[in-house]
Amino acid sequence: MACDGPSIVSSEVVLERIGATLADRLAVSTGPREADLTLRLARSDDLPEVARVLCEDLGMGLATLVATDERAGPGGGFQVRYVFEPTRPEGRALPDLFVTVEVCAGAEAPSVPSLAPLLPCADWHEREMRDLLGIVPVGHPDPRPLVLHDGWPPGLHPLRKDFDPRTVVPRLTAPEFPHLRVEGEGVFEIPVGPIHAGIIEPGHFRFSSVGETVLHLDARLFYTHRGLEKRAEGLHPDDALCVAERLCGACSVAHGLAFVEALEQVAGVGVPPRARWLRSVVLELERLYNHVGDIGNLCAGAAYHWGTSAGARLKERVQRENERLTGNRFLRGYVIAGGVHHDLADEASEIDALVQSVGTGLAELLAGLERNPSFVDRLDGTGVLTTAAARDLGVTGVAARASGVDRDARRDHPHAAWHLAGAPPVHLTLKSAGDAHSRLKVRADEAADSVGLLRGLLANLPPGPLRVAMPDELPPWRVGLSSVESPRGASIHWLRADAHGRIDRYHVRSASYANWPAVPLAALSAIVPDFPLVNKSFELCYACTDR
Amino acid sequence: MLRVLLQGLRDGIVTSRYPAEPAQVPARFRGAPQPEAGRPWAALPLPSVCPSEAISGGPNDTDRTIDLGKCLFCGRCAEPFPAHPAGSALRLGRDFELSVTRREQLLVRMGADSGGLVSAIDPPAMTSEALGEQVTRRIGATLGRSLALRHLDAGSCNACDWELVALLAPHYDARRLGIDFVASPRHADGVIVTGPVTRNLELAVRRTFEAVPEPRIVIAVGACACSGGIAGQSYASAGGVDRVLPVDVWVPGCPPRPEAILFGILLALGRVGGKGGG
Numbered sequence: 001m002a003c004d005g006p007s008i009v010s011s012e013v014v015l016e017r018i019g020a021t022l023a024d025r026l027a028v029s030t031g032p033r034e035a036d037l038t039l040r041l042a043r044s045d046d047l048p049e050v051a052r053v054l055c056e057d058l059g060m061g062l063a064t065l066v067a068t069d070e071r072a073g074p075g076g077g078f079q080v081r082y083v084f085e086p087t088r089p090e091g092r093a094l095p096d097l098f099v100t101v102e103v104c105a106g107a108e109a110p111s112v113p114s115l116a117p118l119l120p121c122a123d124w125h126e127r128e129m130r131d132l133l134g135i136v137p138v139g140h141p142d143p144r145p146l147v148l149h150d151g152w153p154p155g156l157h158p159l160r161k162d163f164d165p166r167t168v169v170p171r172l173t174a175p176e177f178p179h180l181r182v183e184g185e186g187v188f189e190i191p192v193g194p195i196h197a198g199i200i201e202p203g204h205f206r207f208s209s210v211g212e213t214v215l216h217l218d219a220r221l222f223y224t225h226r227g228l229e230k231r232a233e234g235l236h237p238d239d240a241l242c243v244a245e246r247l248c249g250a251c252s253v254a255h256g257l258a259f260v261e262a263l264e265q266v267a268g269v270g271v272p273p274r275a276r277w278l279r280s281v282v283l284e285l286e287r288l289y290n291h292v293g294d295i296g297n298l299c300a301g302a303a304y305h306w307g308t309s310a311g312a313r314l315k316e317r318v319q320r321e322n323e324r325l326t327g328n329r330f331l332r333g334y335v336i337a338g339g340v341h342h343d344l345a346d347e348a349s350e351i352d353a354l355v356q357s358v359g360t361g362l363a364e365l366l367a368g369l370e371r372n373p374s375f376v377d378r379l380d381g382t383g384v385l386t387t388a389a390a391r392d393l394g395v396t397g398v399a400a401r402a403s404g405v406d407r408d409a410r411r412d413h414p415h416a417a418w419h420l421a422g423a424p425p426v427h428l429t430l431k432s433a434g435d436a437h438s439r440l441k442v443r444a445d446e447a448a449d450s451v452g453l454l455r456g457l458l459a460n461l462p463p464g465p466l467r468v469a470m471p472d473e474l475p476p477w478r479v480g481l482s483s484v485e486s487p488r489g490a491s492i493h494w495l496r497a498d499a500h501g502r503i504d505r506y507h508v509r510s511a512s513y514a515n516w517p518a519v520p521l522a523a524l525s526a527i528v529p530d531f532p533l534v535n536k537s538f539e540l541c542y543a544c545t546d547r
Numbered sequence: 548m549l550r551v552l553l554q555g556l557r558d559g560i561v562t563s564r565y566p567a568e569p570a571q572v573p574a575r576f577r578g579a580p581q582p583e584a585g586r587p588w589a590a591l592p593l594p595s596v597c598p599s600e601a602i603s604g605g606p607n608d609t610d611r612t613i614d615l616g617k618c619l620f621c622g623r624c625a626e627p628f629p630a631h632p633a634g635s636a637l638r639l640g641r642d643f644e645l646s647v648t649r650r651e652q653l654l655v656r657m658g659a660d661s662g663g664l665v666s667a668i669d670p671p672a673m674t675s676e677a678l679g680e681q682v683t684r685r686i687g688a689t690l691g692r693s694l695a696l697r698h699l700d701a702g703s704c705n706a707c708d709w710e711l712v713a714l715l716a717p718h719y720d721a722r723r724l725g726i727d728f729v730a731s732p733r734h735a736d737g738v739i740v741t742g743p744v745t746r747n748l749e750l751a752v753r754r755t756f757e758a759v760p761e762p763r764i765v766i767a768v769g770a771c772a773c774s775g776g777i778a779g780q781s782y783a784s785a786g787g788v789d790r791v792l793p794v795d796v797w798v799p800g801c802p803p804r805p806e807a808i809l810f811g812i813l814l815a816l817g818r819v820g821g822k823g824g825g
Contacts, residue, residue, distance in 0.1 A: 149747040158782045165781045169746070194751050197730035199698045199712050201705055202748060223747045224702040226771075227783030235598075242598035242619060246777045249706025249802065293709075306551055312716035313561060319713075320573075327575035329804060330706050333621050368551060543704045 009058045009086045011037045014099055017053050022046055032479040033265060036098045044080075044103040044112045051082065051115050054099065059088030061394050062115070063098065063483070064492045064509040065125035067105075067133045069161045073504070074477050077107040078135050082115070082122075083481065083494070085413070087391070090406035096413050098481055105135045114140035121394035124517065125509075132159040132229075147222045147546070150174035158230055165230050179218045182208035187215065190528060194223045198300075201542035205531070212527040217520040224546040232506040233498075237263050237337055237474065240503045244493075245332050247508060248544030252330045253286040254486030255508065255544065258493040260337050261415055262480030266497050267337075267471050273462040275339035279416040280423065281351075281457050282331050282340075283484070284450040288355065289318035290487035291447035292362055294539040298440055299369070301533035302378040310365045314358050321354050339467025348458040359451035366444050379437035383522040383534030386434055393521075396514045397489020399538050402442040403434035409485035416484075417457065424456030434522075436537035443539075473501025486511050488540060510544035562720045563806070566819060570643070570806045577622045578640035579615050579799070582657040586636035586665045591657070592624045599770065599777055610658040610668065613637075615645060616773035616787075619801040636665045644819075646798045646811035650789065653773070653799055693725030694816055696766070697735035697759060701752050701788060702745030702778070706802040707769040711739065713805045726812055732756070737764035739812070740792070743771040743778045744785035756792050764815050767794045768808055770801040777801075 014037060019026060027040040041047060054060040063085040070079050082101045086094040105112045114137035115122040126137035127146035134157035145152070151171040157163060179189075187210055194202035204220040228247060232240045244259035245252045257279055264271060271279075296311015319329040325347055326334040334341050344351070369375055385395065390403035400407050410418045410426045417423045429445035431438035474497035483492045489511030498504035519538050526534050563570065572578070582591070591611055594602040601618040604611035613624075625637045647653055656668040700708055714721040715728060729735050732755050744752055756765070767788040770776030780786025788794050798811035813819045 163782070167782055169782050171746075194748065195699060195755050199708055199715075199728060200700070201703075201708060202700050202751070223751070224700070224742065224745055225747055225783050226702055226743065226745055226778040227781045228778065230783075231778065231781065238623075239598040242621060243777055246619075246704045246706075246801070249704045249709055252706070309717050312713070313558075313718065316561075316713060316716060316718045323576065323804070324573040325575070327573070327577040327622065328620075329710070330802070332801070333577070364554060368554075371550075541705060543702075 008089070008092075008094065009060060009097070010095055011035070011097065011099075014054070014058060017058065018050055021049065021053065032100070032481040033098065035096065036100065036481070038100045038102060040102045044105065047082070047101065047103055047113050048115060048118060050101055052118060054084050054101075055119060059086065060084040060099065061087040061391075062119050062121050062125070063394075064494060064507065065122065065129065066494045066505070066507045067129040067135050067159075068496075068505050069133060069159065071107050072161060075104065078105040078110040078133060079103070080105050080112050080129065080135060081494075083492070085483075087407065094412060109136075110134065111136040111138050113138055116140050116142075120392045120517070121514065124513065131157070133157050134160065144178060147225050149222065150177055158227060165227065177220065179206045179220070180216060182216045186210045203542055207528055207531070209528055212529065214523050214526060214528055214531070217523045217531075219516065219520050221516060221542060222546045224543050226547065228547045229506050229508065232503050235503050237470070237503065240506060241337060244508075247547060248510065248541045249330050250290055250541055251286070251486040251488065251491065251510065251544055252332050253282050253335060254484045254491050255493070255510070256332070256335045257283060257416060258482045258484040258491050258508075259495070259506075260335055261482035261484065262493045262495040263337055263474075265480035265482070266474050266478045266495060268475070269338060269468055269470060271339055272464045272466070272468060273417070273420055274464040275466050276417040276420060277423070277457055277461055278340045278344055278466070279335055280418065281344060281454060282326070282334050283416055284454045284457070285318060285322060285325075286331055287487045288358065288447055288450040288454070289315050289322065291443050291450070292318065292358065294487075294536070295362070295365065295440065295443060295447070297539065298436070298533070298536045299375070301536035302375055304369075304372070304375050307365065307369055307375070310361070310368070314361050314365070317354065317358055321351065325351070336467065338470045339465070343466055345461060348461065352455050352458055355451045355454045359448060362444065362447055369440075376437065378530070378533060379440060379537070380435060382436045382526050382530050383537055384433070384435045384525040385518050385522040387432065389521055390434065390518065393518050394514050395489075395518050397485070397487075397511050398439055398443050398446065399515050399518060400489065401429060402431045402438035404430055404432040406430055407490070409483045409490035413483040413490070415482060422460055422462070424453050426453065436533055439537040476501060477504070488512050489515060491544070508544065508547060510541065512540035512542070512545045515540050516545055561717050562723065563718055565806050565809065566813060572641055572643060572804075576641065576643070577620045578642050579618065579620070579645055579655065580613050580624050580637040581640045581655065582665050582667050583636050583638055584664070584666050588636075588659040588663050588665055590631045590634065590636035591665060592628050592635050592637065596624050596628060598623070600779070610656060612657075613655040614774065615653040615655060615799045616650065616797060617770060617776065618799060619770055619777060621801075643800075643804055643807040644810045645800070645803075645807065646796055646814045648796055648814065650794070650797060653797060692816060692818065694737070694812060695727050695729045695735050696737055696739045696812070697732045697755065698728050699738045699740045699752055699755055701740050701742035701748050701772065702784065703742035703769065703771055707741035707772070710802050710805050710808055711741070711768070714808060719805045719809065721809060721812070724809070724813070726809075732758035733760070735759050735763070737766065737795075737815070738792070739766045739768055740772050740788045741768050743775040744788055744791045746783050746785070749785060749791060752791055764795045765792045766796045766798065766811055766815055768798045768811065769803060770799060773797045773799055
């Protein structure tokens with residue numbers, strides 16, 4: 001890993017900087033993974049300054065935030081963990097490092113200082129924590145609930161350990177949700193959703209516009225909140241894997257894989273190379289079928305139906321192959337704890353031929369799209385997300401790379417086979433314009449790269465077993481943390497075992513969760529009728545955002 | 548334009564002829580778990596093997612039930628398990644046409660015979676398919692043989708939704724059968740619902756249904772819609788569409804493949820026969 005040059009963050013640098021500021025108000029340990037660092041702050045008042053040093057001085061970003069109710073657990077009271085990762089300088093390999101900053105929020109009327117004024121990407125995390133655990137982020141600029149919608153009784157927090165998930169919660173009469181209002185002559189509001197005109201997931205979009213110009217867009221999500229993190233608590237890991245795979249259909253492999261990688265850390269189990277290799281195969285199949293389908297869907301946003309059909313045809317061919325290979329069109333059930341379900345060696349040449357042909361079809365589709373000026377004109381300059389905004393919001397995946405942010409979890413936090421010698425190298429495409437056209441190009445390049453990766457992986461499958469035995473019970477209170485590059489970007493999973501070796505707490509920050517706040521920003525450079533196009537150029541999931 | 552035309556001619560017709568011709572499922576396809584008659588009772592896996600509580604009955608019971616409405620089709624119950632390494636007495640079927648017009652038709656019952664061997668219990672004789680027939684007759688009389696449906700995502704993981712999208716794409720092209728998904732509930736003959744009905748969507752689900760003119764049908768697609776699926780019933784999930792709306796057709800699967808959904812829609816129209824005649 002290239003570490004030459006100045007200001008590459010490392011555990012040593014972090015310790016030196018934070019240690020100098022906090023002295024005896026800091027307790028340091030390693031973990032969750034061997035190379036990671038955990039900083040326990042004696043006083044939560046120090047949190048904003050620590051976050052500022054990590055993010056502003058050391059170029060790190062907030063990857064996820066995990067709050068837990070440990071009033072009857074090991075930490076006592078409510079605990080909040082802020083997980084940071086290196087994000088800069090871009091353009092070179094950064095260390096695979098997570099720095100967890102832990103604070104206690106207290107037991108009665110728990111609170112922590114809000115990081116949202118400093119780190120915009122902390123906004124949703126903190127509101128979610130306030131809803132689900134009742135931990136107040138003091139100084140947060142937005143008092144509105146996020147996950148729990150109208151009529152939820154105040155003071156009831158479903159992720160607290162004393163909340164029974166089967167509680168029948170009454171629905172109170174509630175005033176209309178206070179959307180951010182734009183006022184002035186000629187300004188009007190357009191409410192859209194949660195039920196949309198097409199076959200689309202539910203969300204509510206409140207446009208404030210003058211004519212067709214969008215002045216402000218308030219997006220309200222979490223309609224599909226199914227309580228899956230609560231659902232996973234107390235489950236055997238094999239059952240919790242079924243939950244993880246169903247956080248989202250389009251990212252089934254990525255979520256399943258992120259869950260088992262965190263689980264294997266908790267269990268202290270090393271997965272054999274052949275299984276890791278095959279995990280990369282299904283991860284890329286998932287990326288490929290999503291990307292070709294998403295390119296088609298983008299055409300639907302521009303009413304170019306030939307492109308929609310061509311993309312759908314390519315997607316269907318890969319999904320049929322998925323079903324042949326794994327018995328499920330969304331590849332569910334293939335990644336299992338400790339390895340993979342079965343070998344794919346006999347199908348290697350079949351997969352190779354298919355992805356090659358899909359790659360050719362994709363190239364033809366793209367040529368057809370780029371040749372069509374009326375299509376390209378819809379995309380150019382539409383839905384611009386600036387590099388600065390993408391960085392501030394911690395945007396990930398295709399959306400980040402199309403705005404010039406050089407991140408990919410396959411390189412930054414290698415998983416599956418991506419850290420093994422002999423694995424084909426992942427090629428990242430970066431664009432700087434940040435518009436819908438850039439996102440199309442990045443997605444297309446990435447799909448083509450997936451074709452190459454799949455062929456490279458299948459040509460060099462290492463020998464060896466397909467799985468290792470998992471312990472029946474997990475070591476109590478151990479934590480696992482993983483980041484997997486899904487078709488939408490990095491999905492970060494945090495997992496901890498309870499005293500009985502079952503799941504104590506499972507938190508998922510999906511790629512879409514990180515990216516959604518960017519969509520209303522990007523919509524500001526578009527007119528109302530272009531919003532579907534902007535939305536489809538990001539192509540985010542609601543299900544794994546809302547959980 | 549010419550290039551697009553030539554490409555289309557070269558690629559030819561990809562559209563399935565299902566249901567006029569049967570659809571093939573691949574060898575690894577995971578269908579509904581079924582009991583293998585004559586296997587020792589101990590070879591039946593315990594309910595605890597199932598992640599979605601689809602299997603019921605205890606270790607000393609002499610009957611056991613698999614609820615296909617709850618089943619995730621993960622196949623774990625058909626795998627060898629420690630107590631019976633010789634293999635499970637359940638195997639996965641090849642049939643994907645599993646839609647029904649009565650919820651209890653999704654229950655697969657099995658019992659131990661006098662020799663302690665597994666035997667399938669035939670479903671209770673249907674005195675009449677009254678309800679299902681009523682529905683299809685009513686729909687048939689009112690709507691003829693075509694159906695306009697409004698899709699309702701009631702909190703799905705989006706897998707079922709993507710399969711509905713696939714139904715309109717070239718390989719399945721449900722419109723060739725007179726089936727379409729429409730933008731407004733006012734234009735619809737019914738709703739096709741995915742997801743368990745989350746608390747945050749319950750109001751929108753009810754309002755959308757109310758906006759559909761009568762007579763109207765409800766098709767529940769996927770394990771979540773049929774029973775709550777992996778989400779179950781909780782503070783956030785109603786635990787299935789029938790807790791909120793009157794369901795006419797249940798389409799099990801996680802997710803059901805596109806042809807399985809098509810079968811369910813055709814069952815609603817009375818154009819194919821379901822289990823026990825429908």
